[in-house]
Amino acid sequence: MLGPVGVDVRKAGDTGVGRYVEGLLEGLARQCCPPALVLYGRSWDRSLRTYAEARRTLYTVRSGVYSPWQHLEFWRLLHRHSPPVFHAPHFTTPLVIPRPTKLLxxxxxxxxxxxxxxTPYEYRQPWRLLAYGLALKIAAFRADLILADTQAAARQIVRQLPDAGGKVRVLNPGVDLQRLAPSGRADPISAGGPQDTLLFVGTITARKGVHELLEAFARTQARRKGTHLVLVGQNRSAYARQAIQRARQLDIARQVIFAxxxxxxxxxxxxxxxxxxxxPSHLEGFGFPVVExxxxxxxxxxxxxxxxxxxTDGAALLVPPGDVPALTDAVDQVCFDAGLSQELSKKGRERAAHFSLERMGEAAMAIYREAMEL
Known part of the structure; x- marks a missing residue:
């Protein structure tokens, strides 16, 4: 049986990394012989209850993921518990890991x-960018193994972080396919009504291509009255305020909902x-909203x-990042071409089956075993 695995779960409950952490725990719990876990996080995280009580122990970590105090606190906790493997699902990993614990x-x-x-305006100060870049380089240097969400992300990591060479393994995140299954859903291509809605999910930032999306939607909306755009995600940044203002300038504020x-x-x-x-993102490592x-x-x-x-592997319409005319054409196609929409819907469900929680848990266990043998 796989020995105890330590996991930093402080990001559970957040978007992005939080979904990764929750999916990892659920995927491991669904294995026939789930490993014992030593979880380090906030004691009030509701998401941690998904893991079987008998197979996990939770220790409270008071330091935040960006706090310098986390390094001392984690050294003390890991020195006391000595898990064979410690998995940090975020690049701000503790600086010192007591051996023989392996760091993922x-x-x-x-x-x-x-x-x-x-980078969001709030984090674009030179000292912040320097600190984030340094944290990434330290993580790549200190890690025994580095996990990437996709093969493409793995190649980007190796190009930017030379110390990652030979250490990178791919662990595709998983989603709950049963919860997302379209059973009972009304016809997605019926004209009019509340389903004449385009949806964006993600933090409202420049890297997500939100301004380009608004420009494309303005062109689509001019040809298809009654269409709405709903943006789900954090929208309190300076960039988000600019996006809201841009929607007003394009005269689509009534059709755009920043939820x-x-x-x-x-x-x-x-x-x-x-x-x-x-x-329409410029940069991604995986893309949870697309898979969902x-x-x-x-x-x-x-x-x-x-x-x-x-x-997506052929199951979506893809356009060059930042190309507003191409984005507009693609949106028009899914809005007006019922046959194409049905085809993409079918291909999408088939492709999403490759990103189940069970597969994520199985792949994670294989990587943990490899780390223990290093």
Whole structure:
């Protein structure tokens, strides 16, 4: 049986990395012989209850993921518990790991190094970018194994972080296919009504291509009155305020809804009411909204960047990032072409089956075993 595995779960409950952590725990719990876990996080995380009580122990970590005090606190905790493997699902890993514990670090993307100009304004100060870049390099140097979400993300990591060479393994995140299944969903291509809605899910930032999405939607809306755009995700940043202002300038403010972050139940309702999900990102490591939309049978329009090309594998319409005319044409196609929408819906469900929680848990256990043998 696989020995105890330590996992930093402080990001559970957040978007992005939080969904990764929750999916990892659920995927491991669904294995026939789930490993014992030593979890380090906040004691009030509701998401941690998904893991069988008999197979996990939770220790409270008071330090935040960006706090310098976390390094001392984790050294003390790991020295006391000595798990054979410690998995940090975020690049801000503890600086010192007591041996013989093996360190696994998930690096979801290297956006800070690839495109610092797309970093949110609030984090674009030179000292912050330097600190984030240094943290990534330290994580790559210290890790025994590095986990990437996709093969494309793995290649980006190796290009940007030379110390990652030979250490990178791919662990595709998983989603709950049963929860997202389109059973009972109304016809996604029926004209008019509440399903004449385009959906974007993600933090409202420049790297997600939100301004380009608004420009494309303005052109589509001019030809198809009654269409709405719903944006689900954090929208309190300076960039988000600019996006809201841009919607007013384009005279589409009444048709665009900045919904903010939503609980899972409401997010599932948004997926089921959407005609299409549009994710015009400039940078991604995986793309949870795209996989969730495919699992729900919703046609997708996404950027033709490596990770999204790999994840969709022909099951979505892909356009060059930043190309507003191409994005407009793709959105028009899924809005007006019923046959194409049905085809994308079918292909999407088939492709999403490759990203089940069970597969994620099985792959994670194989990587943990490999780490223990290093």
């Amino acid at each position: 670090v998930t690096i979801h993307d290297v956006a800070f190094l690839q495109r610092p100009d797309l 903010g972050p939503l609980p899972d139940k409401q997010l599932m309702m948004c997926y089921r009411r959407a005609r299409a999900v549009v994710e 939309a495919m699992a729900a049978g919703i046609p997708c329009v996404a950027s033709a960047i490596g990770p999204l090309q790999e994840v």
